[in-house]
Amino acid sequence: MNEQVGCGGERRRRGGVGGGGWRCGILPCEGPYAGAGSVQLASAGSSRLMGWTRHMHICSDKKTLKRWFFIDKRTGLNSPVIADHLPTLALPAAVMTFTTPTSFPSPGLCLNTTKKIPLPGKIEEVRATGWLDLMMAASPTRRRQIKDVVNDTQADDLDLQYRNWMVDYPSALTSFEAITDLAGSKRLALFLDYDGTLSPIVDNPENALMSDEMRAAVRHVASLFPTAIISGRSRDKVFDFVKLNELHYAGSHGMDIMGPVRKTADSNGVECIRSTDSKGKEVNLFQPASEFLPMISEVYKKLGESVKDINGARMEDNKFCVSVHYRNVAEDDYKKVFQRVTAVLEDYPCLRLTHGRKVFEVRPVIDWNKGKAVEFLLESLGLNESEDVLPIYVGDDRTDEDAFKVLKASNRGFGILVSSIPKESDAFYSLRDPAEVMEFLRKLAAWKEQST
Numbered sequence: 001m002n003e004q005v006g007c008g009g010e011r012r013r014r015g016g017v018g019g020g021g022w023r024c025g026i027l028p029c030e031g032p033y034a035g036a037g038s039v040q041l042a043s044a045g046s047s048r049l050m051g052w053t054r055h056m057h058i059c060s061d062k063k064t065l066k067r068w069f070f071i072d073k074r075t076g077l078n079s080p081v082i083a084d085h086l087p088t089l090a091l092p093a094a095v096m097t098f099t100t101p102t103s104f105p106s107p108g109l110c111l112n113t114t115k116k117i118p119l120p121g122k123i124e125e126v127r128a129t130g131w132l133d134l135m136m137a138a139s140p141t142r143r144r145q146i147k148d149v150v151n152d153t154q155a156d157d158l159d160l161q162y163r164n165w166m167v168d169y170p171s172a173l174t175s176f177e178a179i180t181d182l183a184g185s186k187r188l189a190l191f192l193d194y195d196g197t198l199s200p201i202v203d204n205p206e207n208a209l210m211s212d213e214m215r216a217a218v219r220h221v222a223s224l225f226p227t228a229i230i231s232g233r234s235r236d237k238v239f240d241f242v243k244l245n246e247l248h249y250a251g252s253h254g255m256d257i258m259g260p261v262r263k264t265a266d267s268n269g270v271e272c273i274r275s276t277d278s279k280g281k282e283v284n285l286f287q288p289a290s291e292f293l294p295m296i297s298e299v300y301k302k303l304g305e306s307v308k309d310i311n312g313a314r315m316e317d318n319k320f321c322v323s324v325h326y327r328n329v330a331e332d333d334y335k336k337v338f339q340r341v342t343a344v345l346e347d348y349p350c351l352r353l354t355h356g357r358k359v360f361e362v363r364p365v366i367d368w369n370k371g372k373a374v375e376f377l378l379e380s381l382g383l384n385e386s387e388d389v390l391p392i393y394v395g396d397d398r399t400d401e402d403a404f405k406v407l408k409a410s411n412r413g414f415g416i417l418v419s420s421i422p423k424e425s426d427a428f429y430s431l432r433d434p435a436e437v438m439e440f441l442r443k444l445a446a447w448k449e450q451s452t
């Protein structure tokens with residue numbers, strides 16, 4: 001089927017709603033997208049056009065309307081941003097109102113009407129409760145409280161639980177010899193998360209500074225092995241914390257990678273931009289979610305407005321994603337935070353909500369994560385094809401699990417989970433806290449120096 005579609009140069013406003021509303025597949029047709037104009041589209045048999053951006057067609061699977069993917073207009077290739085998640089991923093109930101287009105885009109329209117499939121009220125309630133449980137549970141603050149009230153026997157029990165857990169997730173320090181045996185003469189590549197891994201978790205995200213000792217340890221390993229930091233923060237911010245030029249940086253959960261110049265300019269249908277780093281060295285910038293920037297900055301403002309009266313709630317602009325922190329919010333107000341965030345997201349089915357350590361993270365529904373960033377960086381570093389490379393990823397958060405999974409699945413390297421409580425993980429080893437991470441990095445550097 002051929003369909004003539006066009007943007008008309010203005011963002012479609014959501015019927016009846018004052019503010020600019022977004023539908024999945026509708027990205028702004030103004031500003032950077034003004035050139036999009038109309039596109040002649042031959043819809044592939046199994047897909048359905050939902051809208052377009054400057055470089056991408058946004059489609060859903062025609063049959064199920066569940067699988068969302070993006071097609072690069074120039075190459076016709078599927079972009080790496082394939083999203084199965086829309087109806088199924090960790091979206092809260094309020095965001096689960098999956099929008100179903102009732103017709104194809106027609107001339108002059110970005111996208112036609114959409115219809116919400118309501119979920120039974122009970123399910124919504126259960127889902128919301130699930131999120132609230134998560135909000136209560138994931139918290140050092142809570143552990144601290146527990147620690148204050150437990151007696152010695154209970155403390156022993158907790159310790160025993162942790163030691164039992166370590167049977168499955170041995171300490172990377174006590175297993176250090178096993179790790180170096182495995183490494184043998186292989187080339188190590190190190191991937192490090194930032195918050196909770198290189199810096200301790202603190203109440204104010206602006207104060208999550210890395211110690212000078214940790215910086216020295218990271219600098220040392222980076223002089224011996226290719227090393228990258230992959231963080232949920234914006235790339236600039238994480239660089240401001242780390243301040244080391246010897247590393248590669250991926251911010252926004254891997255959606256903003258500054259890496260070495262690749263042999264190929266293009267990756268998975270998404271362009272890399274040649275740039276220079278602060279030292280004037282040529283680098284590659286890879287930003288698979290750049291089309292979402294206007295939407296992200298819009299939602300950042302709206303979320304900020306919606307939680308501004310909640311004491312302790314704090315917003316953080318992570319460039320391609322947004323964090324809504326509730327670490328300093330009273331537990332009684334958690335529900336309010338959750339409800340406000342999900343209410344705003346109802347208008348943004350192209351964005352999804354994930355949950356970290358006392359933080360909600362809002363990001364584009366694209367199939368890109370820290371695991372993909374690891375693969376991308378390995379390739380950029382020329383290390384992906386080689387059997388004699390051992391990638392190690394150290395991280396503490398849910399989002400790091402994507403990277404652990406990638407390493408586990410490829411059976412090449414392994415993840416190290418930083419946690420002081422037992423947790424299910426795809427990591428192989430564990431470390432208790434950033435202090436142990438530093439010790440591990442120092443040991444790695446010493447081993448390398450003495451073995452060469």
Ligand SMILES: O=P(O)(O)OC[C@H]1O[C@H](O[C@H]2O[C@H](CO)[C@@H](O)[C@H](O)[C@H]2O)[C@H](O)[C@@H](O)[C@@H]1O
Binds near residue numbers: 195201232233318323
């Ligand atoms: O991938 P990461 O580098 O681990 O980033 C994930 C989030 O980390 C930060 O928040 C966490 O650390 C803060 C400082 O210790 C703490 O206050 C907050 O409660 C934690 O969730 C960062 O501020 C977020 O934007 C990142 O998404």
